[in-house]
Amino acid sequence: MPVLGCIADDITGATDLAGALVRRGIATTQIFGVPEGPPDTDADAVVIALKTRTATSAEAREQSLRSCRWLRSHGVQGLYLKYCSTFDSTSEGNIGPVTDALLAELASSLTVHCPAYPANARTVYLGHLFVGRSLLSESGMANHPLTPMRDPDLLRVLGSQTPAAVGALPLDVTTHGPGPTAAHLADLGRAGTAHVIADAVRDEDIEHLAAAVAACELPLAAGGAPFGAAWGAALIRATGAGGAAPPVPPDGPSAVLVGSASQATLRQVESFARRWPLLRLPAEDVAAGPGSVDAALEWAAAHLGDGPVMVAADTRPEAVAAAQRTLGRERAASAVEEAMGRLAVGLTERGVRRLVVAGGETSGAVARALGVTRVRIGPEICTGVPWTVSERPGLALAFKSGNFGGDDFFLEAFARLDGAARGEPR
Numbered sequence: 180m181p182v183l184g185c186i187a188d189d190i191t192g193a194t195d196l197a198g199a200l201v202r203r204g205i206a207t208t209q210i211f212g213v214p215e216g217p218p219d220t221d222a223d224a225v226v227i228a229l230k231t232r233t234a235t236s237a238e239a240r241e242q243s244l245r246s247c248r249w250l251r252s253h254g255v256q257g258l259y260l261k262y263c264s265t266f267d268s269t270s271e272g273n274i275g276p277v278t279d280a281l282l283a284e285l286a287s288s289l290t291v292h293c294p295a296y297p298a299n300a301r302t303v304y305l306g307h308l309f310v311g312r313s314l315l316s317e318s319g320m321a322n323h324p325l326t327p328m329r330d331p332d333l334l335r336v337l338g339s340q341t342p343a344a345v346g347a348l349p350l351d352v353t354t355h356g357p358g359p360t361a362a363h364l365a366d367l368g369r370a371g372t373a374h375v376i377a378d379a380v381r382d383e384d385i386e387h388l389a390a391a392v393a394a395c396e397l398p399l400a401a402g403g404a405p406f407g408a409a410w411g412a413a414l415i416r417a418t419g420a421g422g423a424a425p426p427v428p429p430d431g432p433s434a435v436l437v438g439s440a441s442q443a444t445l446r447q448v449e450s451f452a453r454r455w456p457l458l459r460l461p462a463e464d465v466a467a468g469p470g471s472v473d474a475a476l477e478w479a480a481a482h483l484g485d486g487p488v489m490v491a492a493d494t495r496p497e498a499v500a501a502a503q504r505t506l507g508r509e510r511a512a513s514a515v516e517e518a519m520g521r522l523a524v525g526l527t528e529r530g531v532r533r534l535v536v537a538g539g540e541t542s543g544a545v546a547r548a549l550g551v552t553r554v555r556i557g558p559e560i561c562t563g564v565p566w567t568v569s570e571r572p573g574l575a576l577a578f579k580s581g582n583f584g585g586d587d588f589f590l591e592a593f594a595r596l597d598g599a600a601r602g603e604p605r
């Protein structure tokens with residue numbers, strides 16, 4: 180019976196959280212889309228990967244509520260809403276609308292948000308989100324193709340997405356430990372605050388926060404992978420969770436699909452291309468008809484025997500801007516996502532068994548096209564990105580959040596899998 184149930188608004192976010200839970204020894208199953216039927220797992224945590232980050236808020240609420248009801252009907256004690264550590268949201272939501280819907284469903288009036296991810300340099304101080312040394316609004320997220328983040332003040336951002344009261348939990352409270360943090364949370368709740376934005380700059384702050392939320396017995400918490408994993412561990416600790424046996428990734432030809440426009444991914448693409456073949460697909464070409472995807476598959480098939488190949492949407496900023504001018508933001512994105520899905524199917528038909536996908540929206544499109552419904556969490560490539568293993572179809576899949584990983588991420592991904600196959604520890 181799972182103790183912790185998580186609802187993630189995209190796939191890379193879900194695997195990020197699932198990987199963090201597994202790292203803490205918590206047996207975790209990841210399911211794609213709103214589940215139906217029995218959980219069919221003895222895991223202590225279940226992470227449901229939705230694709231609701233950029234959906235309409237009605238759709239995001241509906242899918243999240245159905246997931247919540249399914250999780251509760253299978254006994255989960257705590258519900259975690261996982262969103263991006265850069266608080267990615269459209270102007271109408273969906274963080275506020277989904278959290279409000281879940282609070283109402285759980286008959287609760289208070290929840291805590293903490294997107295901080297110190298290992299990936301996302302910190303929250305005085306309610307402001309930093310990426311490295313920059314405010315969120317001065318990071319690459321200001322130019323995201325679908326969820327540009329131009330305000331670093333999370334109280335203001337969330338306040339514009341919910342009619343409920345938003346309050347702050349400052350760092351100088353959290354640093355004093357779980358007791359004072361829990362007391363402050365209770366005060367905020369009594370004063371009518373529904374959403375608390377918690378500061379956190381170090382892992383230790385997140386541990387204090389998680390222990391305080393567990394002590395307050397709040398049924399819902401929200402934010403990034405570190406807070407979800409810490410809260411899950413606090414909830415599960417009492418029940419004595421066992422470790423998860425690692426799944427065995429299949430062997431076979433390797434490929435990378437890139438739809439991410441993040442700055443880190445752009446650097447990683449350049450690094451990969453210095454060693455292995457890369458084909459760039461302009462969004463205008465894929466929107467014009469199936470020909471460019473068919474040609475890309477022919478090209479990939481000719482190179483697969485030599486080592487990994489990469490097909491990347493042209494996500495250099497000037498290419499994205501030009502495609503959006505010609506096609507419009509949504510049509511450009513959906514044409515690229517559909518192309519990535521077709522490429523994934525075509526590559527697996529041509530023998531690919533190890534596939535890395537870069538970008539959350541892109542990963543959602545690829546998983547859907549491949550018909551992947553459930554994965555086990557395998558060896559970690561870098562913080563936030565584990566390999567996952569799907570049984571049906573039999574594939575090793577890595578879903579990389581756009582901003583994660585060092586410049587050689589794609590090269591390291593395959594090396595890590597080869598190392599794991601030889602039984603090498605991380």
Ligand SMILES: Nc1ncnc2c1ncn2[C@@H]1O[C@H](COP(=O)(O)OP(=O)(O)O)[C@@H](O)[C@H]1O
Pocket residue numbers: 323324325438439440441444461462492493494498499500502503511512513514515516537538539540541542580581582
């Ligand atoms: N050239 C392009 N023009 C417009 N949109 C693009 C282009 N290339 C990729 N996209 C879209 O940008 C979005 C990137 O989001 P995502 O996959 O979540 O990655 P990331 O958040 O790392 O940028 C996807 O919807 C993708 O289809």
Ligand SMILES: O=C(O)[C@@H](O)C(=O)COP(=O)(O)O
Pocket residue numbers: 189191192193195196262263264265296403404538539540563579580581582
């Ligand atoms: O919290 C994070 O940063 C990630 O888990 C995440 O959600 C990534 O989203 P994408 O950048 O769209 O991959």
